[in-house]
Amino acid sequence: MTEQQDGRAGGSETYKGAGVDIAAGEEAVLRIKEKVRSTFRPEVIGDIGGFGGLFSFANHRYVHPVLVSSTDGVGTKAVVAQAAGRFDTIGVDLVAMCVDDIACAGAEPLFFLDYIAVGHLDPDHIEQLVEGVAEGCRQAGCALIGGEMAEHPGAMDPGEFDLVGFAVGVVERDLMLGPDRVHAGDALIGLPSPGLRSNGYSLARRVLLDRAGLPLDGPAYEGARHSLAEELLEPSVVYAPAIRALLDAVDVHALAHVTGGGLPGNLPRSLPKGCDAIVDEATWEAPRIFGEVQRHGDISPEEMRSVFNMGLGMVAVVPREDLYAALDTLRAAGHRAVEIGAVERGHGQLRYA
Incomplete structure (x- = not known):
């Protein structure tokens, strides 16, 4: 074959020759249609394939509805998924990061859109990614x-991908949660997270994979029956449904989604200037993976707290008199919720007991 025949010089150029395969994109869309449809609510109008998603908000439950939105990605957890060749769960992480953010305003998640960028469009790869997003939406x-998928040859290598999205929800204006509702004496409830969620992976990867040289297909730690890849790709818990149940059961004052920055970076965002959160770390047990990261990296407790969730993915602030009803509701929703502390007069800070 001559250079002219294969299109590298002097011949007719094509989009596929430049690295973008339209046919593969069309095949990927066909594969994901049913997965997307499985998430539809009655308010969805039309089908996928249009220039915009349509959602009818003729909802008489709200007198003064406020739309709440959030956008996020999955960070360098995507690098772990790529290295492990497993793409079916990380979409759950994406949805969790967004819907659990808007849940902190008391919002019910309504709809979600995603954006997938790849170096080379593989329909199998896209199908797995979208299945994870769809599963997260079904849970929420x-x-x-x-959504949108884009092939970026030259900008990204084959196998590389990035996954981002955004959620839109709604809350009644008079029922919005926030620091202005929090008072000294309120109780703090922690909802456990079995893994790292989608935060701190740059440090975890550096410590476990680069510094310690642990193989992804090896045990997560001594005595573990699951691999390090399975541990690091543990999908994030979607807390939004349990939060909806909690809002129906008790007078929730505020919520804090524990993501990047850990408890110190997130819990104070839900406090008024005149109150502190007093947290007792002995009230819950952090998953072992955090201890492994700390040991292999010789990381200080302060650094661990400021990077990782340390086993809590969400904190609810409720009136002291509603504590037990709140715990019962969250446990009935499948979460091992525990009282982790209380709100006291202070200066809008987190303090450890």
């Missing part, structure tokens, strides 16, 4: 009404 009760 929101509709996946649209």
Whole structure:
């Protein structure tokens, strides 16, 4: 074959020759249609394939509805998924990062859109990624009404990908949660997270993979029956449904989604200037993976707290008199919720007991 025949010099150029395969993109869309449809709510209008997702908000439950939105990605957890060749769960992480953010305002998640960028468009790869997003939406009760996939040859290598998205929800204006509702004497409830969620992976990867040289297909730690890849790709818990149940059961004052920055970077965001959160770390047990990261990296406790969630993915602030009803509701929703501390007069800070 001559250079002219294969299109590298002097011949007719094509988009596929430049690295973008339109046919593969069309095949990927066909594969994901049913997965997307499985998330639809009655308010969704039309089908996928249009220029915009349509959602009818003729909802008489709200007198003064406020739309709440959040956007996020999965960070360098995507690098672990790429290295392990497993793409079916990370979409759950993406949805969790967004819907659990808007849940902190008391919002019900309505719909979700995603954006997938790849170096080379492989329909199998896209199908797995979208299945994870769809599963996250099904768990959250929101509709996946649209998205975009883009092939970026030259900008990204084959196998590389990035996954981002955003969620839109709604809350009654008079029922919005926030620091202005929090008072000294309120109780703090922690909802456990079995893994790292989608935060701190740059440090975890550096410590476990680069510094300690642990193989992804080896045991997560001594005595573990699961691999390090399975540990690091543990999908994030979607807390939004349990939060909806909690809001129906008690007078929730505020919520804090524990993501990047850990408890110190997130819990104070839900406090008024005149109150501190007093947290007792002995009230819950951090998953072993955090101890492994700390040991292999010789990381200080302060650094661990400021990077990782340390076993808590969400904190609810409720009136002291509603504590036990709140615990019962969250446990009935499948979470091993525990009282982790209380709100006291102070200066809007987190203090450890």
